[in-house]
Amino acid sequence: MTRILVIDGNEKAAREKHVSVGGTSSGEGYAATLQRLKPGIECDIVRPADEEPKLPDGMALENYHGAVITGSALNIYSREASVERQIDLAKAVFAAGVPCFGSCWGLQVGVTAAGGSVVRNPRGREFGFGRRITLTNQGRDHAMFLGKPEVFEAATVHVDTVEALPAGATPLAHNDMGLQAAEIKLKKGSFWGVQYHPEYSCAEIAAMARRYAEVLIRDGLVKDQAELDQLAADLVALHEHPDDARLAWRFGVGPSITDPGIKLAELRNWLDRQVLK
Numbered sequence: 001m002t003r004i005l006v007i008d009g010n011e012k013a014a015r016e017k018h019v020s021v022g023g024t025s026s027g028e029g030y031a032a033t034l035q036r037l038k039p040g041i042e043c044d045i046v047r048p049a050d051e052e053p054k055l056p057d058g059m060a061l062e063n064y065h066g067a068v069i070t071g072s073a074l075n076i077y078s079r080e081a082s083v084e085r086q087i088d089l090a091k092a093v094f095a096a097g098v099p100c101f102g103s104c105w106g107l108q109v110g111v112t113a114a115g116g117s118v119v120r121n122p123r124g125r126e127f128g129f130g131r132r133i134t135l136t137n138q139g140r141d142h143a144m145f146l147g148k149p150e151v152f153e154a155a156t157v158h159v160d161t162v163e164a165l166p167a168g169a170t171p172l173a174h175n176d177m178g179l180q181a182a183e184i185k186l187k188k189g190s191f192w193g194v195q196y197h198p199e200y201s202c203a204e205i206a207a208m209a210r211r212y213a214e215v216l217i218r219d220g221l222v223k224d225q226a227e228l229d230q231l232a233a234d235l236v237a238l239h240e241h242p243d244d245a246r247l248a249w250r251f252g253v254g255p256s257i258t259d260p261g262i263k264l265a266e267l268r269n270w271l272d273r274q275v276l277k
Helices: 014-021 028-038 080-097 105-113 202-211 211-218 225-240 244-252 264-273
Strands: 002-005 042-046 066-069 100-103 119-120 126-135 151-158 160-164 168-176 177-183 188-194
Touching: 002 028, 002 080, 014 028, 014 202, 028 042, 028 264, 066 105, 066 225, 066 264, 080 100, 080 105, 100 105, 100 264, 105 119, 105 160, 105 177, 105 188, 119 188, 126 177, 151 202, 160 177, 188 244, 202 211, 202 225, 211 225, 225 244
Parallel strands: 002 042, 002 066, 066 100, 100 188
Antiparallel strands: 119 160, 126 151, 126 168, 168 177, 177 188
8 A cells, every 4th residue: 555644834723724715724635636646545644833743653754655745834944843843854754765745835845954945035926827837958857747848837826935955956947936846866765846736726726815815915916805806716717617718818827737637747757756666
């Protein structure tokens, strides 16, 4: 049986707020995505943002075939206890040689645990869809991006960015907002990370829009609550009707968002090449 450790990066209050606006709790949502990709996978969820993580009885990190780190509303540079516990857990996962994948916050945790640095993005907030994400020369040949176009869009929600990669890391993708993907080679394990959210549906982005309504209006990404409500409704409609060319055109997205086979390529490739090999 293949067993994955899902490290939920959010604190309880953030998870509850997201669920209250129609979203899925970060750990459960990630686990469900992995299980859709590979039915039969077992996932254990830990929440180190809330407390010291405890594995199920009889389990050690070495017993897992892989680990994933979800997104989070936290900022890595705050270095509060809820953050430090996650960095320490990532270091332990690396030391155990367990292949690891990180989305958004997960990339930032992995980079920090390996010795790199993360800052608030001076270019501003990236929300909704990351545009013109472009593979580097290394990225075009990397197993993570098999089946992915050289330039693509991806679901994204973040205001922080990787400032410096650690030694032994390879940048795999970038766009105008900064680094978008990297691999970190470790002594025993490996880490693949992306600054976006392949696991997020358009409905999850709609929930994020509702959750961050005040921030998005304050930052000028939407004009007012009415415009935000319409944005969220259109995102839900695109989720329900991915073949609606009118909606895809309105958002400026293509198959990298509307075709699950392309959208989830990074996670599927990680499972195939790192976990199930």
